[in-house]
Amino acid sequence: METKSVGYDCVVLVKQVPDTKRITGQAMNEDGTVNRAALPAIFNPEDLNALELALDIKDKFGGTVTVMTMGLPAAADVLREGFYRGADQAILVTDRRCAASDTLATSYILSCGVKKLNPDIVLCGRQAIDGDTAQVGPQIAEKLSLPQITYVEELISLDGKTIVAKRNLGNGWQEVKAELPVLLTVLDTANEPRVPAAKRLMKCKAAKSRLEVEALAAEDDCIDVDATCEALEEKDLLIKQWDLDFLEADLKWCGRDGSPTKVHRIQSVVLAAKETKQVESSQTAIESMIHELIVDHTIG
Amino acid sequence: MGNFYKDNEDIQFLFRHLDLDKIAQLQEEDFRYAKDFDYAPEDACEAKQNYEMVLDAMGRLSADYIAPRSEDIDQEGNTLNEDGTVSYAKGIANALNALAKANVMGFTLPHRFGGLNFPNTIYSIAIEIVSRADASLMNLFGLQGIAETINFFADDDIKQHYLPDFAAGKVTGSMVLTEPDAGSDLQACKLRAFQDDDGNWYLHGVKRFITNGCSDVLLVLARSEERIGGLGLSLFVCDRGPTIKVRRLEDKLGIHGSPTCELFFDNTPCQIIGERQRGLVTYVMSLMNGARIGIAGQSMGIAEATYRVARDYAASREQFGVPIEKLPAVRDMVINMKMAIEAGRALLYQTSWIVDHEIGLNKIIERNEDKDSVKATRQELKFIKRLAGMLTPMSKYFCSEMSNTVSYDAIQVLGGSGYMRDYACERHARDARITTIYEGTSQLQVVAAVRGVCSGTGEKYLAQLAGKNYADSVKDLTKLLAEGTDTLLKAAVFVKEQGVDYMDLYGRQIVDMAIALIIGYYFCDQASSQVDMEVAIADNGDAEAPKTIPMVKRKEIIARRYITRNAALIKSLAEEVFSGDKTTFKEYETLIGPVPEIA
Numbered sequence: 001m002e003t004k005s006v007g008y009d010c011v012v013l014v015k016q017v018p019d020t021k022r023i024t025g026q027a028m029n030e031d032g033t034v035n036r037a038a039l040p041a042i043f044n045p046e047d048l049n050a051l052e053l054a055l056d057i058k059d060k061f062g063g064t065v066t067v068m069t070m071g072l073p074a075a076a077d078v079l080r081e082g083f084y085r086g087a088d089q090a091i092l093v094t095d096r097r098c099a100a101s102d103t104l105a106t107s108y109i110l111s112c113g114v115k116k117l118n119p120d121i122v123l124c125g126r127q128a129i130d131g132d133t134a135q136v137g138p139q140i141a142e143k144l145s146l147p148q149i150t151y152v153e154e155l156i157s158l159d160g161k162t163i164v165a166k167r168n169l170g171n172g173w174q175e176v177k178a179e180l181p182v183l184l185t186v187l188d189t190a191n192e193p194r195v196p197a198a199k200r201l202m203k204c205k206a207a208k209s210r211l212e213v214e215a216l217a218a219e220d221d222c223i224d225v226d227a228t229c230e231a232l233e234e235k236d237l238l239i240k241q242w243d244l245d246f247l248e249a250d251l252k253w254c255g256r257d258g259s260p261t262k263v264h265r266i267q268s269v270v271l272a273a274k275e276t277k278q279v280e281s282s283q284t285a286i287e288s289m290i291h292e293l294i295v296d297h298t299i300g
Numbered sequence: 301m302g303n304f305y306k307d308n309e310d311i312q313f314l315f316r317h318l319d320l321d322k323i324a325q326l327q328e329e330d331f332r333y334a335k336d337f338d339y340a341p342e343d344a345c346e347a348k349q350n351y352e353m354v355l356d357a358m359g360r361l362s363a364d365y366i367a368p369r370s371e372d373i374d375q376e377g378n379t380l381n382e383d384g385t386v387s388y389a390k391g392i393a394n395a396l397n398a399l400a401k402a403n404v405m406g407f408t409l410p411h412r413f414g415g416l417n418f419p420n421t422i423y424s425i426a427i428e429i430v431s432r433a434d435a436s437l438m439n440l441f442g443l444q445g446i447a448e449t450i451n452f453f454a455d456d457d458i459k460q461h462y463l464p465d466f467a468a469g470k471v472t473g474s475m476v477l478t479e480p481d482a483g484s485d486l487q488a489c490k491l492r493a494f495q496d497d498d499g500n501w502y503l504h505g506v507k508r509f510i511t512n513g514c515s516d517v518l519l520v521l522a523r524s525e526e527r528i529g530g531l532g533l534s535l536f537v538c539d540r541g542p543t544i545k546v547r548r549l550e551d552k553l554g555i556h557g558s559p560t561c562e563l564f565f566d567n568t569p570c571q572i573i574g575e576r577q578r579g580l581v582t583y584v585m586s587l588m589n590g591a592r593i594g595i596a597g598q599s600m601g602i603a604e605a606t607y608r609v610a611r612d613y614a615a616s617r618e619q620f621g622v623p624i625e626k627l628p629a630v631r632d633m634v635i636n637m638k639m640a641i642e643a644g645r646a647l648l649y650q651t652s653w654i655v656d657h658e659i660g661l662n663k664i665i666e667r668n669e670d671k672d673s674v675k676a677t678r679q680e681l682k683f684i685k686r687l688a689g690m691l692t693p694m695s696k697y698f699c700s701e702m703s704n705t706v707s708y709d710a711i712q713v714l715g716g717s718g719y720m721r722d723y724a725c726e727r728h729a730r731d732a733r734i735t736t737i738y739e740g741t742s743q744l745q746v747v748a749a750v751r752g753v754c755s756g757t758g759e760k761y762l763a764q765l766a767g768k769n770y771a772d773s774v775k776d777l778t779k780l781l782a783e784g785t786d787t788l789l790k791a792a793v794f795v796k797e798q799g800v801d802y803m804d805l806y807g808r809q810i811v812d813m814a815i816a817l818i819i820g821y822y823f824c825d826q827a828s829s830q831v832d833m834e835v836a837i838a839d840n841g842d843a844e845a846p847k848t849i850p851m852v853k854r855k856e857i858i859a860r861r862y863i864t865r866n867a868a869l870i871k872s873l874a875e876e877v878f879s880g881d882k883t884t885f886k887e888y889e890t891l892i893g894p895v896p897e898i899a
Contacts, residue, residue: 021301084357195361198403198416202339202350235338 007063008158008180010054011119013110013137014047014067014082016075017130043078046125048085048193050186053155054123055086055194061158063120064088068113070098070106073211079239083204084196088236091117092209095243097255103131105258107139112247114144121163122183126151134185141183148183149176153190208232209239302367304429305359308604309835310642311425313851314649315355316831318421320348323653326660327419329667337411351422354404358426361402366395366433373434373557374727380549386514392557395437399430400469407444409451413459414467420590420659424597424652428645431601435731436557438598439511445590446473446519450537453574453583458537462517471516475587476563478509484744486521486580487530491565493522493572501536501572503565509550511738513561516540519587520570521579535579538570554730589688591739592696593655596648599703599735603644606728607637610710613717615838624713633713637706639858644699646822647815651691658684687761690752691818697745698815700735707732750807753814754792762788762814765821771828773856777863781820784870788813791877798880805884809873816866823859827852 018027018039027038054065067082069075070093079090093113101109114122122144124137134150141148154166156175163182167174168189208216210229217223232238244254252258279289293299305311324347325331331347333340341347369391376389388396399405407423409415423444431438447466450459465471482488491505503522507513517539524534538544543566550560574583614625614634624630661681665674707729711718718725736742752758762785770778791810795803803810834848883891 192365195365195398195402196353196357197401198354198357199339200403201353201357202341202416205349205353 007061008057008120009064009066009117010057010121010123011066011068011114011117012047012051012054012082012087013114013122013124013140014051014069014078015044015125015128015130016041016069016071016078017044017128018042020129041074041077043081044125044128044130046127046129046186046188047078048125049188049190050123050125050184051082051085051087052191052193053152053184053186054121056191057121057155057158058086066091066117066119068093068110068117070094070101070109070113073209073215076207076209076212076239079209080204080207081196083207083237084200085194086197086200089240090207091240091242092211093242093247094209094211095254097244097251100256100259101254102259102261103133103135103139104260105254107136107143108253108258109244109247109249110136111140111143112244112249113242114140116242116247118181120180120182122146122181124183124185126185126187137183137185144183146181146183147178148185149178150185152184152186203235204237206232206235207237207239209241211241212239301360302363303356303359304362304367304432305355305425307359307363308429309833309851310645311428313826313829313831313833313835314645315352315425316833317826317829318649318653320344320351320419320421323419323421323656323660324348324351326663327417327656329663333411333417340411340417350416351418354416354418355422355425355429357402358404358429361398362429362433365398366391366430366437369395370434370557371724371727373436375556377556378549378559380546384545386546386549386559386561388559389557391434392437392440395434396440396469396472399441403469405441405444405469406447406463406467409444409447409463409467413451413463415463419652419656420593421649421652421656424593424648427594427597428600428604428648431598432605433601434557435598435602435605435728436555438594438601439555439558440472442594442598443473443475443512443591445587445594446475446517448590449475449519449535449583449587450573452586453535453578454537455574458571458573462537466517472512473517473519474510474512474515474561475584475591476507476510476513476518476520477584479506480508483509484741486584487528487533489521489523489533489580491520491522493520493524493534493536493570501570503536503538503568503570505565507563507565509738510561510563511558513563514540514546514559518544518563519573520565521584524572524576524579530580531577533579533581533584534576535573535583536570537573538568541568543568552734554727554733588739589655589692592692592745593648593652595735595739596644596651596695596699599699599732600641600644600648602728602732602735603637603641603699603703603706606707606710606725606732607641609723609725609728610634610637610713610718613714613723617714630713633709635861637709639862640702640706642858643819643823643862644695644702646826647691647819648695648699650822651688651695654684654691655688658688683757683760686752686755686757690749690757690761693740693745693748693752694811694815694818696740697736697742697749697811698819700732701742703732703735704729746807746811747804749811749814750803753788753810754796754803758792758814759789762817762821765818765825768821768825769828770824771852771856774824774827774859777820777824777859780863780867781817781824784813784817784820784867787870787874788817791874794878801885802882805882806877809877813870813873816870820859820863820866823855823862827856827859829855 019042027035058065065087066089067079067087068091069078073094076092079092082090127134138148149165151167152165153168156164156166161180164175164177167176168187213225213228217225229238279285321344324344331342334342341350373389373391378389379387406415407418411417427438427442430441447463450462477486479489493501493503495501503520520536521533522536523532525532545564546561547564548562611634614630615623617624625634661677664677668674710725711729714723714725717723766782795806829852833851835851835854837849
C-alpha cells in the first residue's frame with residue numbers, strides 16, 4: 001500500500017450562494033423560489049471556515065488543498081476565491097444534467113468527484129445559507145462509507161492516520177477520534193478565515209475554467225481556446241471542469257431524476273410568542289404542562 | 301461583512317481620478333518584471349487591477365478583522381516582560397499575523413525581495429484604511445519605510461539578508477533616532493558608534509521614545525565621527541539581541557497598541573548603511589519623508605473613523621423633536637468635517653503621486669539606458685524633487701491638524717456621550733493627538749513647507765495648476781484661486797524682505813494660504829474629472845428628491861464652498877502677514893513675565 005510521506009490531501013467542498021443577509025424586495029420569485037439574480041453571489045460563509053481549516057492543516061503538516069464546487073459556470077468565482085486564499089487546485093463540476101438536483105442528488109454527484117481525488121480529509125461547511133439543510137456533507141460521507149465528524153469547532157490533533165476533533169453540539173462538546181480518510185463539517189466558530197494573499201490575488205485573478213475561456217473566445221477571434229487553456233494549466237491556473245460523464249456518474253441519481261425532494265408550497269412563517277407562561281420546577285407542574293401540550297396537540 | 305475600501309466612495313473616486321497609469325509604468329519600469337515574476341503586471345491596466353484587488357482585500361481585513369479588535373487593543377496596551385521582551389496586545393499580534401498572511405508587509409519593496417512593488421500612492425490608501433480600523437496598528441504596518449531605507453541605501457548583501465524577511469512579515473522594524481536630548485534636533489544625537497580593530501561596528505548609548513523599539517530589526521542613527529552636528533552621524537542596522545535592553549515602555553495618551561520604548565545599547569554589534577556621515581543628512585531625511593506621508597495617512601484614517609461615528613450620531617440622535625443634524629450648528633460641523641477629510645485626502649494622495657513620480661524618475665536615471673532621456677529626466681526631476689519636498693510637510697501638517705480638528709468636533713457632535721468611553725470618538729481623539737507631534741511637529745513641517753512656498757516652488761506649482769484645463773462649471777472658482785495666488789505671492793515677497801525670523805514667525809499663515817489654494821485647485825480638478833461615478837444622496841424625507849448625484853457635480857459643490865470660504869480666510873491671513881507685527885520677538889518677556897513656580 002502506498003504511504004504518504006508528508007502532509008494531507010484535503011478536498012474542500014464549497015458552494016456559491018445568494019447573499020441571504022442582503023435580502024431586498026425582489027429576493028423571491030412569484031413561485032416562492034429564490035431570485036438568484038437579485039442577490040449578490042457569495043462564497044458560502046461556513047465553507048470559508050472549512051477552507052481555512054484545510055489551509056491550516058496544510059500550513060502545519062504540508063499536503064494539498066483542492067476546492068471543488070458543483071454549479072453553473074459562474075461558480076468559478078468561488079473557486080478563484082479559493083485560489084486567492086491558498087488552494088492548489090480547483091474543480092468545477094458543471095453539467096446541464098445536474099440542474100434541479102436536491103441534496104441527495106448533489107451529494108451523489110459530489111461523492112463521485114471526491115472519489116476521483118481520493119483525499120485524506122474532505123471538508124465542508126456545516127450548512128449553506130441558501131438551503132440551510134446541512135445534509136450534503138453527511139450524505140457524501142455515507143455514500144463513500146467515510147467516518148464523519150460534524151459540527152467541528154476545533155481540530156485537536158492529527159497524527160498519522162488518526163484525527164481528533166471537537167464537535168460543538170450547542171449544549172455541550174464531544175471529542176471524537178476517527179481514522180482517515182474522514183469527512184468533516186465545520187462551524188463558523190471554528191476559526192476566522194484568512195483574507196486573500198496579495199500575491200495570490202495578483203497571480204490567480206487570471207485563473208479560468210475552459211467554459212470561461214470559450215466565452216472570451218466567442219467575443220475575441222484572437223483567442224485560441226486550446227492554447228489558452230494549456231497556458232493556464234502550465235501555470236496551475238486552469239480551473240478543471242468535470243462533467244457527469246467524466247465522473248462516471250449514474251444519471252438516474254443525478255439532477256431532477258435523482259431528486260426525490262419536491263417543494264410543495266412555500267410559506268412565510270413568522271414565529272411569535274403571544275403569551276408566555278412560567279412553569280414551576282416541580283414534578284407535578286411539569287406533568288401538568290406536558291398534559292396540556294398533549295391536549296392541544298402540540299406534542300404527541 | 302464590512303469593507304473600508306468599498307464603503308468609501310471618495311477613495312474609489314480618487315483611485316480612478318488619479319493618473320495611476322503613469323505611476324504604474326514608472327514603478328514597474330515599463331512592466332519589465334512580468335516575465336520574471338508571476339504576479340507582476342504586464343501593463344498599466346493589470347497593475348491597476350492588482351492595486352484595486354489588494355485594496356479591496358485590505359478593506360475587508362480592516363473592517364472585519366482589525367476594527368473589531370481596536371477597543372481591546374486600546375485597553376490592553378503592550379507589556380514589558382521581566383526578561384526585557386515586549387508582548388504586543390493580543391489584537392495587534394493577531395493583526396500583524398493576518399497582515400503577513402495577506403502578503404502586505406512588503407507593500408512597496410521590489411519583487412525580487414518578495415515585495416508587491418506597489419507605488420506609495422496605493423500604500424497611502426492602504427495606510428488610511430488600516431488606520432481607520434486601528435490607528436496604533438499603523439505604527440507597525442506603516443513602518444515599511446525602514447525596509448525601504450535599507451532597499452534604497454544599503455549594500456546588496458544587507459538587502460538580501462533583511463528584505464525577504466520584511467516582505468514575508470517575519471520581522472518588523474523600528475527607526476531608532478530620538479534621544480533624551482535629541483528630539484526635533486536630531487543633530488544633537490550622542491549614541492556612539494565605534495569600530496574594533498577588525499573594523500566591526502558597535503553601538504553604545506540610550507535612545508528614547510522609539511516606536512516599536514522592541515522590533516527584530518533596528519535602524520539606528522549614531523555618532524560615528526568625532527565632529528559635532530549632523531555630519532558626525534551615520535546610520536546602522538542591527539538585530540534585536542541581549543545587548544539591546546528595552547528599559548521602559550512609555551505610558552501614553554493614545555495609540556496604545558504601538559509600543560514606545562526606551563532602549564539601552566550596550567556595545568551592540570551592527571552594520572553600517574551606505575556611507576559614513578550621510579546617516580542624518582541623506583538617509584534619515586529620506587526615511588522621515590516617507591514616514592511623514594505615513595503619518596498623514598494615519599491621520600486620514602483616524603479622521604474618517606471618528607467622522608463616521610459622529611455622522612451616524614448626528615442622524616440618529618433626536619433633540620427638540622428632530623435629529624440633531626437638522627440644527628444649523630451641527631449641520632455645519634458635520635459638513636466641515638467631511639470636507640476637511642476630502643481636502644486632506646486630495647492633498648495626501650496627490651503628494652504621494654508626486655513622490656512616486658520622483659522615485660520613478662530616479663529609477664530611469666539609475667538604469668541609464670538612453671543618454672538623451674536621462675538628461676531630460678534629470679531636468680524634470682529637479683522640480684519634482686523640490687515639489688515633493690514642499691508637499692510632503694504640507695500633507696503631514698494639514699492632515700494631522702485636520703485629524704485633530706475632526707476628532708475634536710466629533711466629540712462635540714456627540715456632546716456628553718462623546719466624552720464617555722462608550723463611544724470610540726474619545727479614543728480617536730487620543731490617537732489623533734500624537735500625529736501633529738511625531739515624525740516632526742507641525743511647527744517643523746511649517747518651517748520646511750514655507751521655504752518651498754517662498755523659494756519659487758510654490759509659485760511654479762500654482763502656475764502649473766492654474767494652467768490645467770478645468771470644466772466651465774468651476775471657471776469662476778479658478779479666478780478666485782488666481783486672485784488668492786496673487787495675494788499669497790505678495791505676502792511671500794513681504795516676509796522674505798523682513799528676514800528669516802519673520803518668515804518662520806508668519807510661516808503658518810503663508811503655508812495655510814498655499815495649502816488652501818493648492819487644495820482649491822485639486823477640488824476644481826476633481827470637479828472636472830472624466831470619471832463617471834454616481835454617489836448616493838442622503839434621504840431628506842422628500843420622496844421626489846433625487847437619490848444620487850454624479851461625483852463630479854458633488855465635487856463642484858465642494859469646490860465652491862471650499863474656495864469661496866477660503867477666499868476670505870486667505871485675505872485675512874495675508875493681512876496678518878502684512879501687519880509687520882513683531883511683538884513676538886520684542887515683547888515676549890514683557891508679555892509673559894517670569895517663569896512661574898510649579899508647586
